[in-house]
Amino acid sequence: MLTRRGFLTAGGxxxxxxxxxxxxxxxxTVEIRMRSDTLGTQVWFDPIxxxxxxxxxxxxxxxxxxxxxxxxxxxxxxxxxxxxxxxQPWNSGYLVQPGSHFEATLTVEGVYDYFCLPHEIxxxxxxxxxxxxxxPGALPFDYFKGKLGAVGWKAVPxxxxxxxxxxxxxxxxxxVRKS
Amino acid sequence: xxxLGIATGFLALGLLIFATYASVSQAQxxxxxxxxYKKVSALVPLxxxxxxxxxxxxxxxTLPAGPFLAYDREGHLVSTVYMxxxxxxxxxxxxxxxxxxKDMKVDHVDMYFNAGHPGVPEPHYHVILWYIPESKAExxx
Numbered sequence: 607m608l609t610r611r612g613f614l615t616a617g618g619x620x621x622x623x624x625x626x627x628x629x630x631x632x633x634x635t636v637e638i639r640m641r642s643d644t645l646g647t648q649v650w651f652d653p654i655x656x657x658x659x660x661x662x663x664x665x666x667x668x669x670x671x672x673x674x675x676x677x678x679x680x681x682x683x684x685x686x687x688x689x690x691x692x693x694q695p696w697n698s699g700y701l702v703q704p705g706s707h708f709e710a711t712l713t714v715e716g717v718y719d720y721f722c723l724p725h726e727i728x729x730x731x732x733x734x735x736x737x738x739x740x741x742p743g744a745l746p747f748d749y750f751k752g753k754l755g756a757v758g759w760k761a762v763p764x765x766x767x768x769x770x771x772x773x774x775x776x777x778x779x780x781x782v783r784k785s
Numbered sequence: 786x787x788x789l790g791i792a793t794g795f796l797a798l799g800l801l802i803f804a805t806y807a808s809v810s811q812a813q814x815x816x817x818x819x820x821x822y823k824k825v826s827a828l829v830p831l832x833x834x835x836x837x838x839x840x841x842x843x844x845x846x847t848l849p850a851g852p853f854l855a856y857d858r859e860g861h862l863v864s865t866v867y868m869x870x871x872x873x874x875x876x877x878x879x880x881x882x883x884x885x886x887k888d889m890k891v892d893h894v895d896m897y898f899n900a901g902h903p904g905v906p907e908p909h910y911h912v913i914l915w916y917i918p919e920s921k922a923e924x925x926x
Contacts (some may be wrong), residue, residue, distance in 0.1 A: 644837055645911075646899040672831055672902055700830035700903060728900035728908045 635663040642671035649725045651732035655771035655782030660713050660737050667707040674698050674723040686750050686759040690716035690741035712736045717743030729765035739773045813886050816856035818842050829903035836926050839863055849905040850880055867912040868905045889916045
């Protein structure tokens with residue numbers, strides 16, 4: 607069962623001192639920073655790839671710029687399904703102020719791909735493996751083409767496809783940062 | 786007598802146009818610029834003040850290109866910004882007759898890539914006509 611909790615600004619300062627642990631597997635809450643340079647030229651999730659145990663809470667925190675975190679799921683503006691079929695999708699909505707954050711607890715094993723709405727085309731995406739790899743997120747990006755029930759699903763933009771860390775790299779390192 | 790009346794009419798019309806032009810110009814020099822301009826943060830989820838740019842106003846009908854009028858924290862006009870989507874550049878799209886802030890002397894021009902933000906949620910270029918020196922522009926935080 608996935609639970610969602612959205613927080614705006616409150617508690618942001620308290621989070622500033624937290625860091626992502628070297629190994630996320632043992633942590634119950636893991637933080638992903640939503641980053642940008644000053645001009646908004648470069649935008650990214652940090653880390654971009656993560657391996658966690660089922661039941662881990664992911665907390666996305668805005669460091670700079672305006673971001674969202676949303677699961678690749680048809681309920682999110684017809685994006686293609688790239689989280690486990692039994693998992694519940696999330697969509698934070700816009701997180702405007704530095705320190706704003708959003709949490710989701712991931713309980714179903716598999717690969718979870720997610721994106722930032724205003725920056726998806728520029729390649730701001732992330733991937734989390736919960737437990738072991740599996741589900742639609744572990745399949746090729748075009749797996750749904752021609753399938754019944756997938757009419758109207760949006761393909762992953764090419765810059766986003768290139769940005770995803772491989773499942774192999776996530777399984778090997780536990781945490782993958784943008785190079 | 787008739788010619789004098791016509792000349793007076795043209796003069797009055799000219800003064801009216803000048804006064805309107807001047808008032809538009811004056812209105813744009815301080816925030817809010819009035820007219821059809823809306824504060825961007827009231828249209829889309831963005832902070833009131835954007836570090837490096839200032840407080841932006843735009844006429845919604847001109848999105849995404851703009852112009853966006855940018856003001857510092859004291860409400861002074863500091864730049865006019867145009868936001869040009871990369872896909873429009875790739876498509877060789879023509880942008881005609883983009884309006885400008887009146888009576889402002891451009892100090893320098895910046896152009897840089899932006900990955901997107903609410904209002905223009907796609908990669909685009911910011912083209913900025915600065916009315917203040919680079920040192921002051923860099924201090925817009």
